Amino acid sequence: MYQEHFGLERPPFKITPDTSLFFEGSQRGAALEALLYAISSGEGIIKVVGEVGSGKTMLCRMLEIRLSSNIDVIYIANPSLSPDNILHVIAHELHLGVNNEMSKVDVMQQIQAYLLKKHASNRQVVLFVEEAQSMPIETLEEIRLLSNLETDQNKLLQMVLFGQPELDEKLSQPNIRQLKERITHSFNLSPFAPEDTLDYLNFRLRSVGYKGPNVFNKKTAGVVKKYSDGLTRRINILADKSLLAAFSEGSHTVTPTHIITAAKDSEFKKVGNNKNIIYVVVVAVLVVGALFGGIYIGKQDSANQIAISSDSLQVKSVVTTGVKQEQAVSKTVVVNNGARNEVSQESMALTLDRIKGTQQWLNLADDNHYSIQLFMARTSDADKVEAFLQGVPAALDFTKIYIYETVISGRAWYSVLYNDFATQNLAIQTLDTLPASLKASAPYLRRTSVLKKDVSKNGGYIN
Template identity: 40%
Template sequence: MYYAHFGLKEPPYKITPNTDVFFTGGKRGAVLDALIYAIRSGEGIIKVVGEVGSGKTMLCRMLQTQLPDSIETVYLANPSMAPDEVLYAVAFELQLKLPKNADKFHVMQILQQYLLDRHAAGKQVVVFVEEAQGMPLATLEELRLLSNLETKHDKLLQIVLFGQPELDSNLNASHIRQLRERITHSFKLQPLDQQEVSEYLMFRLRAAGYFGPPLFTPAAIKLLSRTAEGLVRRVNVLADKALLAAFSDNVYQVRPQHVRSAIADSEFSQQAQQNRWRRWQFALGGLTLCAGLAAGYIGHQWQSGKPISQPVNAPVVAPSSAPVVSKPRAEEVKLTSAAGTAIQSSAAEQPTASAVQDVLEARLQATHTWLDRQIETTVTLQLMGAYRDEDMRDALKTLALKLSPDDLYVVRTRVGGQPFLSLFYGSFDNREEAASALKQLPESVRANQPHMRTVGGITKEIKQLQ
């Protein structure tokens, strides 16, 4: 629904795991590399633990695509199978030909011979178990017995358990300690922090074909990250609904009010609030305990007649003079493209203000008249943006040699709380015409990744800043 509004080619925040958009931040890439190493080393059982929605399934599917062809994978998605079913499930996934009504002993022999043949050919077999926290302990023990299949030097079968934190609790049971001792590598997927959430949001937008400036304001990211508690699936749900709310308001940036609308429409928002309240309760309980201990100590000292503390005579040191903050160098002027990318320019190349002062002012006045005359559905192309008036004057002077100067329009707005100037080009009746004009722009202009905007969205954004 909102894809064309934001210049997207596809949904950016689908919750279905897609290995084409694997996010390596939040140490996910490092965990993936470590898992590949652990599997290739062929020793013991591997365990991966993470909260619901932390990215375990995505990691599992990435492993299946990243492992070399010499490693054959078996994927067990149903953890609630009985102990006697595990052996048959593995044989079925490996497409082993079993005699009709084959008993467990016969199936084990066929499986072992298959694994020996694969080992002789220099290949490995690894079993991925999803939602392992839901697997009965007896079934987990049966998996351990399968891991006993080995040669004199190597394991014939590798096992990787993916589960929620409850898996650790299950493995602490005394009667399953043999399985626990076989775990040679253990990984935990931590929630994303606020900076990582910000990077993730932009990463998914870029993967969906977006080339504009940041869509989520810092305040919106902070609220979204806190509510989602850093869990990727929740981030996807909230981000998708927040974009829909921004689209409904006909704006091109997600603000806190849009995130709040998404939160109100999400099932887990109440649970997140309960979790935060529970943490506050623990914190307050700890503070109360510390205060009680301190009061008891002070009371004891007072009753015993001992001074609580001894005064210390310290010399008074005069404060030193304040440090001098260096001024920014004139040559460090930055110009931003439509995608928000900084482009360095030199102060030596800046024309004098007196020579081009009227260029910017003239286009600002022309833009005011232009906006008044256009209808809300008129489409224009946002070519680029700049934080400094001098940079925008330079851009106008340069673009006037490539495009019609009368079709260039400048709007004062704000990005990330900072004053910002956006440069637009042309007036088009619909997006098809605008798309055609975009393709005909000079290559040097298209390099800044221009994108389509509606006049209605621009005027609404201006009014919100007044």
């Protein structure tokens, strides 16, 4: 609403990370450079800790952009993964052909074999774990075991844990001390100081085309700092609302009153004591490798697991990459208990409709958003997927169910997703309220940018 009033090309203070607006002040630029160095030449585990809204996600996105082309990144975005699931999730992110029946030992062996193969090709892989403070200690311990994968000279996997200050509290517990000892690089993100807040506000406005006198001055930046605690997400919220207030009054200058009103509307809670940014870099060598993509839905007891069979509608946990979604044919061959059945386009109308809708969604979706992976199913079970769509639980919005075709180990699957969430917290809230029938497959979060890469990698059309 206020963009034309201030002569802006686009919104300057969106709360979703925009890497084109990365602010290198307040030691953020130095933190990025240190992280790049630690990942490319480090050994062990890296930890990045900061309050909610301190800029961890922005650093994570910048790392993905700035890392060398021989380094691939995989993400774990769901903090509630159990220790029984985590290795399978990582294996599927590496596009390994594992299944729910495989033991953790077998999965670990497949991961190691794959990383050794990539190591021989002089490639590296780094695992980003977001919201690590919410992971069960047992799951964190499983992640630690991955740091044991190595050659005589090199670690085969670099890991970065992103978390809130509670992560440090969790790591201080005696039963997780082995993980803490493996952390060789630590970064603590401090909130902005008043002078950094002013620089940040004006930098953001200038970066989106503002050319007039400074909208914020030292005094108003101090008020923003006071009510935001120097946290970038809160600064963005206050600045956005303050600009709207100034626009409503026909002013080109933000006043303390505008900011105070915005703060009262936002109802921020006070945070704990601030910490200074600390860089502890221990130099080591890392040469590893892996590829993007894949997904794991979860390992469950066979009695509780949803599995696609020829007799009833069930959904089996498998893996995914992305493939072209425009490959619908007039008839699909379905194999059930050795019998070949032909499924016409008419009988797959809902599935084909959602595949088309998914293409449209991904073409417009924000890369920083999230979706929930509900389940995976073989394309040979197309009739079962269609039956699922015909009986979608009332708690789900049918128009927000997305499906795309994907290939793993030469076999075709359907990947079924739900909704588009602007933030990870919104996605987790919905995940927690899914019907029990879907929770049995242990659905979890996927970033939209990764979904797009999955689709494009296999010939799918994404603008």
